[in-house]
Amino acid sequence: MHAEQPVRTGRAKRLPRAVRERQIMDAAVDVFSRLGFHAASMDEISDVAGISKPMLYAYLGSKEELFATCIRREATRMMEAIAGGVEAEAPPDVQLWSGLRAFFGFVGENRASWQVLHRQASSQGGPFAEELADMRGRAISLVAALLVHSADFGNVPRAGDKEAESLAAALVGAGESLADWWLDNPEEPAGVVAARLMNLVWMGFGDLVAGDVWHPPSRRPESVADGAPVS
Amino acid sequence: MHAEQPVRTGRAKRLPRAVRERQIMDAAVDVFSRLGFHAASMDEISDVAGISKPMLYAYLGSKEELFATCIRREATRMMEAIAGGVEAEAPPDVQLWSGLRAFFGFVGENRASWQVLHRQASSQGGPFAEELADMRGRAISLVAALLVHSADFGNVPRAGDKEAESLAAALVGAGESLADWWLDNPEEPAGVVAARLMNLVWMGFGDLVAGDVWHPPSRRPESVADGAPVS
């Protein structure tokens, strides 16, 4: 994972800007993931990064900018890791499966990144939530497209976009939650856990598309809608 | 939902302690859900509650105590709402379905509570995270028990506890994520959304139990395990 230098002493060596920037962001991701946005202090970040606070500001701007930059970088890294594991020409189920595997792989190897993305980012108000929600939204859309594409293959009346999107949201949430569960229960290999989710979702989705649905014994499920007005 | 009085002026009317306490906690849940624990200030909470800060402290103790009390109250409310919608004698699928309906119903009617529980609580270090993680863990265990119970019905070799638990974690995460999605896309009735999740999960789970599983076209899914060492 990202390196740290707990205490710093003396003058920092002059380094090319790009290297410095990465060094700082590594430190920032580490600190943010451990303490969360608010509890993390610029003092600690600069300490961990091994530079002085004015440098921190010179390179990455304000605390908010720094956080946003971290999130963007980590989100990009994750998206790229996933995209890199997926073959665009493969059939939908294979794409989904490869994506899941890549996702679990990334989470396992980048715990700090994952913590920042999953836990910290969503809990802040301000501009972060929006940015992160955007990225998450894009991920959901990609999955939704996959689902739609797959359903098309099956000669079935095309499911509404909204239906696919909602299922994609559920799938993404399931993946996130399962990833967290896996971090707490690491005795099972990532592949097994990922496969389990793949099975659950893909088979369920197949049944759904095939019209093979579950029915409540007596009442129609829609009946609940009456009791849940959206304010 | 909970009322607010942005600015307060003059002396607050004398109220019995219990009423004031609820009033304050409503305000606190509102503010915490909007800003998160750290960004929420006791000043704002007391403003929203329509009282002065000393009352806040007299009634609910420190900021941490207040937050913990809020979380506990909202978590209890949600658990009770769900438990109240589930018949203990019903078959597992019906129980799951009722639980889902009750969950979506609660989220729809208590957005602030949901935000606090879902977003804020997990992102703080300290004692909150633990407490909340405990409750989530209990919820997952309940669902896992349901799954195990259901699988037993089917004369199938009993799924390992870990397998059930992981699936339950996925299901809970899917529910959370779908609830969030629904709050952003409220045009579909809660029942429809909940039913979709129910279908996906239950049918998929049925296939899983029946041994009707998805296979990657060429490589065994386990192969991914090699690339995801747990550090």
Add this chain to the structure above:
Amino acid sequence: MHAEQPVRTGRAKRLPRAVRERQIMDAAVDVFSRLGFHAASMDEISDVAGISKPMLYAYLGSKEELFATCIRREATRMMEAIAGGVEAEAPPDVQLWSGLRAFFGFVGENRASWQVLHRQASSQGGPFAEELADMRGRAISLVAALLVHSADFGNVPRAGDKEAESLAAALVGAGESLADWWLDNPEEPAGVVAARLMNLVWMGFGDLVAGDVWHPPSRRPESVADGAPVS
């Protein structure tokens, strides 16, 4: 010493004003002596007194007034205890001796009063210091008068008032310090400790009056005056 009722419950019984007042002041002296003026809170005082805060204010006014009243009462009690032990017609040495005995007796029996008078009162700015300094000044003056009177008896050129006053100040300070020492070393009876001080001072004073003084071996003691300008 003064009684306490740690916790109070229900409505206080109606009592004649004088009794209530004494009750309150006993509590206040107790709390002030334990915590000092600033650290003592009106909340704690009212708790210990067994009444509500508004009563506290109704009876004794502000915190400063309460403190001043306490000091005045305790100082008066002490002065009266001492005066009561001294026979006005007795020769000066006997008067001094009786006064010392009475002083040590009072301190032994009223530790809280003594703490308030000695430690708390002098450390506050404000009007207390002045009031207390006044009382202490009066005590010093009384002792000084005794010394002057005694010297007159001895057919000696009357010592300057200032000289007597300074010696009285020294004696009072010695008594205070010795009383504190005695509270920390209670194994010796008060009478023994008091007698020791009496001896030291009276014999030394006798020598002084008799012109039997100590001389530095080589240099005149006054030489130090040059190095100690008063700013």
Add this chain to the structure above:
Amino acid sequence: MHAEQPVRTGRAKRLPRAVRERQIMDAAVDVFSRLGFHAASMDEISDVAGISKPMLYAYLGSKEELFATCIRREATRMMEAIAGGVEAEAPPDVQLWSGLRAFFGFVGENRASWQVLHRQASSQGGPFAEELADMRGRAISLVAALLVHSADFGNVPRAGDKEAESLAAALVGAGESLADWWLDNPEEPAGVVAARLMNLVWMGFGDLVAGDVWHPPSRRPESVADGAPVS
């Protein structure tokens, strides 16, 4: 004495850490001596020091730490001033005399230090009182050792340690009180006042050692012990 700038305006000039630290402590001693620990606010101290509050905390830690540091510094300064004025090889009376002179000299030149040490430190609970009481205790022990040493010279049955200690406590208290009196009556030179105390104590002590003691006319002085039970 220490300089003050009641109001501060603009940014403070950059100073090396050590200088600023002394500047701050000078201000703190000044404020603490005027107002006492509790009434002194960090705001006022930083104002008087001519810096902002964060600097105060950066350099000296919390209010308690600052106070403790002040006390330690001033106590050390005073002890050193006194020790520096005393020749270790001189006979006991000369040592006592030099110590007294040095003490009065220090008090005259460092009123604020003296106030902090004498008035504020003893009135606080917490760790200060203990620390200060320790130093005072050490001072008393030193004086007691001097007295014992001196008595030994006189071929007299060695006075009990407790007796010497109590007399030392009386002497120290007399010195403190006389110093306060002198600050209020500065028309007499320090040397004269100090000499007066030296005379009183030394001659009285000589008589005591010589067995030349004062006796109450009729009753034995010990009789008072009955009336002073130690609770």
Add this chain to the structure above:
DNA sequence: CATGAATGAGCATTCATTCAT
């Protein structure tokens, strides 16, 4: 370029004091 030194602004918390019942 790099940093030690500096600060404005805010936050949690407490306390003396007073209404309204």
Add this chain to the structure above:
DNA sequence: GATGAATGAATGCTCATTCAT
């Protein structure tokens, strides 16, 4: 008379941010 409920005004302390060297 007596009290629970209420508050204005500090106070200790921290943090993101920026000069001056």
